[in-house]
Amino acid sequence: MPKSLHENICDKLRFSKLYEKYAQTLSNILLYKYGHLLNPSDKVQEAFIKLWENCAKVTPETTKSYLYTTANNMMLNEVKHQKVVFKHQAVKPKDYTNESPEFVLRKKEFSKRFEDVLSKLKDEEREAFLLNKVDGKTHREIAEILGITKKVAEHRIYAAFKKLKTELEELN
Template sequence: MPKKLFNNVCEEQIFSLIYKRFSKELYDTLYYRYGNQINTKDKVQDAFVKLWENCKNIEFENAKGFLFVTAKNLGLNEIKHNKVVLNFANTAPTQQEEEPEFIKEADPKLLRYKEALEKLTESQRVAFMLSKIEGKKHSDIAEILGISQKTVEKRIYAALKKIKEAIKK
């Protein structure tokens, strides 16, 4: 009986070889079959993740078949899911964009606060939300946004000033 050269798909080099050999072909096949109905790149990646999770049970010779069947099933599942979502969206009652009257009357300050947040510049709003809503320190915000801590402080101060003015009206 001849010895199998590539028996263990779990070995990194063999898995890498499988990926290089079949990923483009798998992508093309899924794209031609489903078009824009599914996210083709995600399905290719998901198929390779499934292969990795089951690598001990799959021989090298069966890897291609496993990938293509898995990717096809993942694509069909996504299409079915999209149909369910579409049916639900068509049958579900639409939400009104305006808030109910009793909410408007209940807290006009809250409405002015929301409006003030919308009027802030994006940079001010991001810095303000990270500080006041998520409770991040100014140094952490500066690191996240890639700006100086002084700039963060100026943005938050300007945002607070605008919000206070809007609420007082």
């Protein structure tokens, strides 16, 4: 392995380039894994703060792994915290709408069914599918983000799509 030109990432310009490179994708991955209620963007910011605080210890080669691991651990801690919070409070849903009751019911049924089918997908299929269909990432970009080959990324996306189509086809 060639020796790195830089020992750490404490340079402001290098750090800002790392932020531009990884922040959005990391935020999206956390969003897909954990949902928007846990504020994945905040966790990404906190991960970058931790990276800056430990910039002398982190090499450029390990930066991506450090960020992803740190942000994921923060999300897991938040999930644990939310479990405690939900035990002590009841979340009251919005009780009014301008839509017809029939439409609201069908929408809820479809959303629940879609989420159920999406949750039954393998984690790697779900991540690849959402990166492609929601973020508009190419197969090559997904392969790079997830550390897999382009063919594996394509297979995961198509497998997820096929499962979703099969499971949701009966609703039409």
